[in-house]
Amino acid sequence: MMNVGSSTIRCTFLVLLTAAVGCGSSSHSQAETNPAGAFVVKPYIQLGDPADPRKIDGLDVVWHAADVDAGWKVEYRAADDQPWRSTDAPRSQRIAVVGQPPHRVYRAGLRDLTPGGVCSYRVIRGDEVVFSSTVKSPKAKEQPHRFVVFGDCGAGTPGEKAVAYQVHSANPDYVMITGDIVYSRGRVSEYRDKFWPVYNADEASRDVGAPLLRSTLFLAAAGNHDIADRDLGKNPDGLAFFFYWDQPRNGPALRDGGPHVPPLRGPEENQKAFRESAGDAYPGAGNFSFDYGNAHWTVLDTNAYVNWTAREMRAWVERDLAAARDADWRFVSFHQPPFNSSKAHFADQLTRVLADVFEAGKVDVVFSGHVHNYQRTYPLRFTLAVDAAGRAVKPGELLGGSFVLDRAFDGRTMTRPQGVIYLVTGAGGATLYDPSQQDDPDSWQEFTCKFVSKIHSLTVADVQGKTLTVRQISADGNELDKFSVTK
Numbered sequence: 001m002m003n004v005g006s007s008t009i010r011c012t013f014l015v016l017l018t019a020a021v022g023c024g025s026s027s028h029s030q031a032e033t034n035p036a037g038a039f040v041v042k043p044y045i046q047l048g049d050p051a052d053p054r055k056i057d058g059l060d061v062v063w064h065a066a067d068v069d070a071g072w073k074v075e076y077r078a079a080d081d082q083p084w085r086s087t088d089a090p091r092s093q094r095i096a097v098v099g100q101p102p103h104r105v106y107r108a109g110l111r112d113l114t115p116g117g118v119c120s121y122r123v124i125r126g127d128e129v130v131f132s133s134t135v136k137s138p139k140a141k142e143q144p145h146r147f148v149v150f151g152d153c154g155a156g157t158p159g160e161k162a163v164a165y166q167v168h169s170a171n172p173d174y175v176m177i178t179g180d181i182v183y184s185r186g187r188v189s190e191y192r193d194k195f196w197p198v199y200n201a202d203e204a205s206r207d208v209g210a211p212l213l214r215s216t217l218f219l220a221a222a223g224n225h226d227i228a229d230r231d232l233g234k235n236p237d238g239l240a241f242f243f244y245w246d247q248p249r250n251g252p253a254l255r256d257g258g259p260h261v262p263p264l265r266g267p268e269e270n271q272k273a274f275r276e277s278a279g280d281a282y283p284g285a286g287n288f289s290f291d292y293g294n295a296h297w298t299v300l301d302t303n304a305y306v307n308w309t310a311r312e313m314r315a316w317v318e319r320d321l322a323a324a325r326d327a328d329w330r331f332v333s334f335h336q337p338p339f340n341s342s343k344a345h346f347a348d349q350l351t352r353v354l355a356d357v358f359e360a361g362k363v364d365v366v367f368s369g370h371v372h373n374y375q376r377t378y379p380l381r382f383t384l385a386v387d388a389a390g391r392a393v394k395p396g397e398l399l400g401g402s403f404v405l406d407r408a409f410d411g412r413t414m415t416r417p418q419g420v421i422y423l424v425t426g427a428g429g430a431t432l433y434d435p436s437q438q439d440d441p442d443s444w445q446e447f448t449c450k451f452v453s454k455i456h457s458l459t460v461a462d463v464q465g466k467t468l469t470v471r472q473i474s475a476d477g478n479e480l481d482k483f484s485v486t487k
């Protein structure tokens with residue numbers, strides 16, 4: 001028996017707990033169980049909605065459990081020699097959508113973490129520790145950090161699981177998903193089949209996935225498969241992005257029924273259940289920004305119902321990037337790529353309308369998905385062609401315009417790009433697009449300098465002061481591309 005505050009905890013899981021907190025420098029969590037079905041979904045780490053998303057000093061532990069009061073609490077410590085302390089009482093949101101048993105999403109904040117440290121936490125139900133893990137605390141500005149990016153992933157495929165295993169091997173500080181998180185309609189049921197079991201598996205295995213979510217911050221942009229279909233008649237448990245992702249709420253003010261928000265469809269009962277379950281995450285949670293270390297991230301919903309030529313939407317991005325001028329790096333993440341050489345989704349390059357905003361805002365790299373392969377552009381500047389009335393000219397399928405390409409940049413000896421680098425990293429697990437184009441450079445657009453479409457892959461980026469090194473790693477662990485940027 002051991003005492004924790006005023007309560008006494010049975011040490012049913014003492015062995016596992018000891019292993020978890022005694023792992024010293026290892027930032028990988030230990031295997032855990034789900035005793036007596038404590039969880040509907042085991043704990044995972046989210047950024048939450050910090051008071052100042054540019055000064056992160058904590059993370060949220062989130063888990064899903066049955067719709068009953070169960071005396072949950074969370075304790076944590078920033079180092080093994082520190083006493084355990086309790087978080088504020090976990091908050092919960094009831095998810096009660098048509099076709100699913102009601103469940104609760106619980107959230108508890110780990111605050112005042114030591115930058116770059118490894119924090120231990122344990123989730124307690126009643127008087128029993130039912131889960132424990134370690135988590136990587138956010139890095140400070142002066143500390144190097146590593147992040148991983150991929151998209152189009154939760155398809156339940158061997159490729160998804162192999163990529164998850166490679167993410168675990170890369171041991172990043174955080175992971176950014178560029179949308180199409182779970183197929184095919186972002187449903188609660190699909191998250192349970194294809195997302196949680198892969199990225200929060202108890203053991204790391206090429207065939208299963210890895211225990212990532214419990215120990216590593218995951219962030220996500222929303223893709224078309226996540227939130228574009230608002231028909232709650234067909235998919236009453238759809239739009240689960242709004243239930244399960246806890247991210248900053250500092251995007252443009254959007255309102256239900258207003259511009260850039262497509263109407264919900266389906267029976268009124270289903271719509272009401274969705275709205276009550278989503279709470280304040282709906283409708284605006286697709287756009288947000290935050291700082292991690294010396295990098296600023298802007299995350300956008302670029303599904304077609306958002307008009308990114310609208311003054312108020314562009315102004316938000318402009319202001320966000322201007323406010324982040326003091327960050328060493330500015331990264332942008334959204335789903336639909338502005339510059340894509342793949343025959344698939346070739347007409348979906350409407351996000352080009354934001355290229356001038358990114359250039360003016362000194363964005364370094366834009367990460368997208370949607371197209372299920374890997375592509376890198378030359379550093380580029382793009383001028384959108386407009387008619388006399390200022391409207392974009394659309395010759396054929398694409399938004400037309402002119403390019404200035406920095407072909408001198410090679411990412412090895414020439415590492416100071418003139419322009420923005422655009423990556424497509426949508427090879428995270430779903431069926432690959434246009435494998436034959438990999439060996440057919442004549443089929444690439446002039447702005448593309450690298451195109452890998454025969455294997456699933458992930459982007460691994462290292463930020464060390466004013467040097468950024470980006471590698472594309474295949475699902476079998478081989479390096480497919482590498483470049484560095486310096487300032």
Ligand SMILES: [Fe+2]
Pocket residue numbers: 180223224225335369370371
């Ligand atoms: Fe997509």
